[in-house]
């Protein structure tokens with residue numbers, strides 16, 4: 042007897058741990074990290090497929106754009122009605138969103154009522170279901186005394202994880218028109234019900250609503266995750282990657298509908314026989330492959346099928362199988378969660394309830410089945426989430442990432458181990474990312490109301506920004522006005538001296554004819570640098586040698602003597618370098634500041650511009666100042682034969698290449714133009730125009746905005762150079778800054794924070810405008826340029842800043858185009874021509890470096906001067922070569 046006991050004890054010790062046989066049996070469901078990485082990579086590929094227009098049709102994962110572009114910023118407010126349809130309950134809610142006040146964050150108050158959905162509607166027609174929804178809404182409004190006359194903004198959470206709606210889900214989702222059709226359905230139902238004034242502002246998926254709910258408290262929340270009856274995730278994608286939506290600025294939330302991952306066979310090697318059985322018995326075979334491996338609706342079924350199969354094989358209950366165990370739906374997801382709690386007690390109760398007689402080992406084994414099935418679920422969700430986070434990290438070019446994931450759903454909320462397992466795997470697979478998981482406390486209705494609130498806030502902000510920018514819009518009528526005012530200004534300027542357009546004499550009577558010969562020196566002051574250049578003209582061949590010298594700020598703003606001594610020193614260095622110190626070369630001096638010339642080689646500086654402030658120069662002849670400095674140096678001598686404005690230098694330099702070049706234009710720090718006028722029209726021997734002065738007599742009042750007025754008032758020369766102040770690089774940045782300041786003060790930008798940086802004049806140089814407006818620049822780069830400037834804002838702020846820059850520079854280009862049209866039309870009419878073909882030599886940073894200025898300028902001239910064919914010729918060597926040519930022309934004339 043003792044021997045028998047000993048032998049049975051020995052065998053019981055030898056008997057296998059029941060979890061081991063389950064492990065073996067469910068080997069295919071136990072996923073290792075490498076497999077999870079593999080799945081994650083496959084999902085990453087699926088996401089790309091779903092975003093691209095070429096592969097979208099064949100993609101299993103639909104990546105639906107949601108048109109939700111901003112997460113809440115705390116400034117939302119208002120009262121909303123919300124409908125929440127698709128979870129286990131249908132609810133109608135009133136949501137009050139209070140505005141952020143000081144440091145106290147705005148709060149959200151909610152009142153809700155659950156309305157049961159009658160059984161017959163579960164499988165009925167969509168129309169009847171929506172009628173029920175809208176009647177419940179009406180009942181709720183009445184009960185809460187919400188006036189039927191007042192328009193109530195409404196948000197609708199629409200998510201269909203349940204069987205009863207699956208047919209509907211497919212009708213809406215597969216067409217990629219979630220939103221539009223649902224809104225129509227709802228509106229029609231509301232009309233049928235009658236006596237309600239409701240404005241359906243937003244339809245959102247539960248994932249999106251969850252992200253928004255959590256995003257209200259945590260701005261880093263850019264992913265929404267549901268692990269409930271169904272499963273799904275959404276995240277903020279870069280708009281430029283979403284082919285189905287136009288525009289490439291900023292981000293938009295994409296509803297991945299990841300439940301369908303694997304529908305095209307992408308997960309074939311991970312699918313078990315049990316998954317195939319669950320799928321075959323479902324209402325939508327072949328669809329929602331991933332969801333069927335993961336979500337609450339199917340976990341219980343998976344466990345039941347595994348247990349049934351094991352029992353049939355004699356691995357459980359001594360091979361006994363009950364009818365209940367054979368019945369679909371008899372083990373629920375709640376059972377799966379319960380089995381992992383409370384030791385083995387719950388498992389035993391659940392199995393007994395199924396008319397089974399489990400042994401302790403059976404209970405251990407079945408509990409282990411539950412663990413493996415729910416563990417696989419959390420592992421698969423982790424793999425999907427890792428793919429999404431990896432994509433966000435790649436999009437933003439970051440090594441690490443700090444991000445929050447908002448989560449909801451019964452599986453996540455009620456399964457005791459689920460969250461911990463999920464978090465651990467995600468963090469293990471993405472060690473560089475700091476991922477925070479936040480449980481959405483009050484369902485997705487709050488989020489839906491927030492979507493509506495954000496939509497309402499953005500619509501009103503957008504309207505105000507558009508109104509501000511519309512001030513810069515010039516229609517054809519306004520451009521015509523600019524053209525005719527410019528024409529009047531030109532005519533008046535030719536007749537008398539006291540006019541706004543100065544029409545200063547350049548004393549240049551001829552453009553070059555190609556016979557110019559010899560060596561000339563050109564000096565060029567007016568841009569950022571001083572340039573010295575040797576130009577050798579030899580039978581149409583020109584050779585150029587030049588050197589660039591910076592002008593230190595202390596010299597620019599020191600005394601006049603210091604400035605001109607510095608120029609003489611640079612020239613001396615250049616002549617040394619060229620070995621020409623002992624030759625008295627004829628020289629042309631490009632001096633791009635307003636000068637009153639009385640002859641070709643004399644000119645009095647009217648006033649400094651462009652950052653120069655050297656004392657004792659204004660009112661003086663700059664040529665004499667240079668000659669005196671050369672004399673003081675006493676090392677070399679120069680024959681300064683011509684003083685030239687940069688417009689004239691540019692025209693001459695281009696005319697040497699193209700004899701049709703009779704106009705010179707500078708669109709740079711300053712804005713100016715010159716052209717060859719008929720001598721018979723000039724009553725006061727003047728010819729180079731100073732178009733920057735147009736508008737000094739207030740003739741541009743209907744174009745000048747309040748922002749331009751601010752720029753003018755704070756300039757060194759208020760009331761002067763009004764046209765230049767609308768068109769040149771030196772002022773465009775200031776106009777932009779004034780607009781940004783105003784929008785910020787009105788709370789439409791930078792969250793209403795007016796910083797010291799924004800109050801600093803001159804922060805926006807032309808080069809920044811050019812960079813910000815570049816088409817090739819991603820919004821993040823715009824944001825980083827703004828950060829360099831000390832302006833810290835969101836991506837949405839960057840979009841507005843870019844739009845402001847665009848509006849201001851476009852207007853500048855259009856104004857120059859209309860002005861140019863006046864000039865070329867005048868030349869055409871003066872010559873009595875039906876058509877004029879003419880070339881304009883151009884220079885300046887705005888023309889050469891700004892991404893759109895030159896194009897808009899050309900287009901405008903085309904429209905405003907249709908009888909002129911205007912060719913723009915960018916000057917290659919600046920205006921220095923032109924100055925040398927003028928020197929040559931003058932020299933040859935003297936020698937004749």
Ligand code: BG6
Pocket residue numbers: 125126127128129130198200202247267268269270271337449450451452483484485486
């Ligand atoms: C709720 C949301 O909180 O979560 C529903 O309000 C959503 O819209 C649901 O569908 C998901 O959870 P479950 O487990 O009910 O499907």
Ligand code: BG6
Pocket residue numbers: 565566567568569631633687707708709710711770884885886887918919920921
């Ligand atoms: C240069 C000319 O190329 O362009 C200068 O040589 C001129 O004389 C300048 O002033 C204008 O450009 P910006 O953009 O520097 O004002």
Ligand code: GLC
Pocket residue numbers: 200201202210246247248267269270271272273274298300332
């Ligand atoms: C289903 C729905 C999806 C929803 C998810 C979670 O997968 O198709 O839209 O987000 O369930 O409720």
Ligand code: GLC
Pocket residue numbers: 567633634635636650686687688707709710711712713714733765
């Ligand atoms: C300023 C100067 C003008 C020059 C222009 C372009 O407007 O006054 O002389 O041509 O800038 O540089």
